[in-house]
Amino acid sequence: MEIFRKYDVRGIYPSELNENNAFDIGRALATQLRGKKIFLNYDNRIGSINIKEAFTNGLIRSGATVYELGMGPVTVSSFASFKENACGICISASHNPKEYTGILTYVNGVTLTPEKTKKIYTHKKFFSKFGKPIPFEYDKEYIEYITKKLNRCNIRVGIDSMGGATTFIAPYVFKLLGYKVSELRTSPSSDFYGKIPEPSIENCKDLGKLVKKDKLDFGIQLDADGDRAMVVDDLGRALDPMVTSMVLLKHLALKRTVATIACSSRLEAYSKVKYVKTGRPNVEIEMKTGKYDFGVESASHFYFGEYYPFSDGILTGLLIGKVLNTTNKKLSKLIDEFPKIYYKNISLKFTNEKDIRNKMNAMVKKLKGYKHQIKIDGIKINLDGGFMLFRQSNTEPLIRVYYEGHNQSVFRRIGKLVDSIIK
Numbered sequence: 001m002e003i004f005r006k007y008d009v010r011g012i013y014p015s016e017l018n019e020n021n022a023f024d025i026g027r028a029l030a031t032q033l034r035g036k037k038i039f040l041n042y043d044n045r046i047g048s049i050n051i052k053e054a055f056t057n058g059l060i061r062s063g064a065t066v067y068e069l070g071m072g073p074v075t076v077s078s079f080a081s082f083k084e085n086a087c088g089i090c091i092s093a094s095h096n097p098k099e100y101t102g103i104l105t106y107v108n109g110v111t112l113t114p115e116k117t118k119k120i121y122t123h124k125k126f127f128s129k130f131g132k133p134i135p136f137e138y139d140k141e142y143i144e145y146i147t148k149k150l151n152r153c154n155i156r157v158g159i160d161s162m163g164g165a166t167t168f169i170a171p172y173v174f175k176l177l178g179y180k181v182s183e184l185r186t187s188p189s190s191d192f193y194g195k196i197p198e199p200s201i202e203n204c205k206d207l208g209k210l211v212k213k214d215k216l217d218f219g220i221q222l223d224a225d226g227d228r229a230m231v232v233d234d235l236g237r238a239l240d241p242m243v244t245s246m247v248l249l250k251h252l253a254l255k256r257t258v259a260t261i262a263c264s265s266r267l268e269a270y271s272k273v274k275y276v277k278t279g280r281p282n283v284e285i286e287m288k289t290g291k292y293d294f295g296v297e298s299a300s301h302f303y304f305g306e307y308y309p310f311s312d313g314i315l316t317g318l319l320i321g322k323v324l325n326t327t328n329k330k331l332s333k334l335i336d337e338f339p340k341i342y343y344k345n346i347s348l349k350f351t352n353e354k355d356i357r358n359k360m361n362a363m364v365k366k367l368k369g370y371k372h373q374i375k376i377d378g379i380k381i382n383l384d385g386g387f388m389l390f391r392q393s394n395t396e397p398l399i400r401v402y403y404e405g406h407n408q409s410v411f412r413r414i415g416k417l418v419d420s421i422i423k
Helices: 019-032 046-061 074-083 115-123 139-147 169-176 205-213 241-251 265-269 280-288 313-327 331-335 353-366 408-422
Strands: 009-012 038-042 065-071 087-091 100-107 132-135 156-160 180-183 218-222 229-232 256-260 272-276 294-297 301-304 342-349 379-383 386-392 398-405
Touching: 019 046, 019 100, 019 115, 038 046, 038 074, 046 065, 046 087, 046 100, 046 132, 065 074, 074 087, 074 100, 074 139, 074 313, 139 169, 139 313, 156 169, 156 205, 156 313, 169 180, 169 313, 205 218, 205 229, 218 313, 229 241, 229 313, 241 265, 241 294, 241 301, 241 313, 241 331, 256 280, 265 272, 272 280, 280 294, 280 301, 301 313, 313 331, 342 408, 353 386, 353 398, 353 408, 386 408, 398 408
Parallel strands: 038 065, 038 087, 065 132, 156 180, 156 218, 256 272, 256 294
Antiparallel strands: 009 100, 087 100, 218 229, 294 301, 342 398, 379 386, 386 398
16 A cells, blocks of 8 residues: 555555655655654554654754654644644554554644655655754643643543553543543553554443443543544443534534534534535644634544644543533433434445455446435435445545434435445
8 A cells, every 4th residue: 555645654564664764754754844843752553663763863864853752642743733833743553453653744733744745755855954853741731731721520531542642641631630530451552452443332342341330420432642532421332423523512512513524414403514525634724714613523533623623532531521510411311312323334445446446436336326416525425314425545445435314214224225335
């Protein structure tokens, strides 16, 4: 697979992304961002730690001053980029399996896509000057920023960092505000305890058991770099991101939302919604305008305009806690106030880009007869009482399929239709 993806650099270590090409990518990025401060951290994958050294050396060799933040979530380096008018980089493959690593780059709090970096890397026309590394700490500034508007509370929360980069910082933040914290995995793990480090209903089963056993008010599961979150209610049920969104929209009075095309239309009952292409830069660019209170992707990214334009899993958990503290209700009771969502997503896995293109072309042919096609991102078909969407993933060799029905009968009917199209 091509390591220069649509929104970042990402690949399997060391067969695709390794110390040799990471060094040159560092040189290319420093050449591109000449004069910008660079705040750099990394997650705890074996590949990330090794790539970090080579990549940093490349940055320094082409003149960059690199503020080394140590291991931590992408939200700390992206926050530094936002507050310091700088570049923030996290060496991480986010939610991808353990064998992957990557280079996630932000400028002023918004993702820097790698097209220009790739051109400089390809032509090997690097700026030649030695910069320097500076050990630095930015956790304190980040923590103060996300907690300063929140009240202390006596809520009981379960935290599952999946052995990722938030393993230490997430419990600390919640305890700082008075939460009673139960932790599921208390040590970082380079193989994420044998799991793919992606918040999901399946991965939240252990967290749900912890919430029920310890009689907690809710739980929060975070991905490897901390920008995604899945919420578990007091009954141990993992919430679909659309349900979490409705809770936040209603009880925080978030009236203007930007949502990716795969998100549930149910959100429109609680906020004015603008739909955009899937991918964090597409949401971040809209959030940066200051026009939106909230942003959401169906893949458990949540954005809060009052704070900054990028998504943050820890902040999502804190704001769920704020809702519970303000309403003084059980999360399960709040959820019962909303209509049931009949929504599903399916991932079709492939090994190469050619197979993905062939499959997408085959599905496009089957969809020709349908009206109300929206081609913002892939093909979305609005149907009576629901929709179906077929799109290629920007981060993995997958085709993602989503569908929704406003009641169980319609949902089943659309599901059968989807099955016939993806066969």
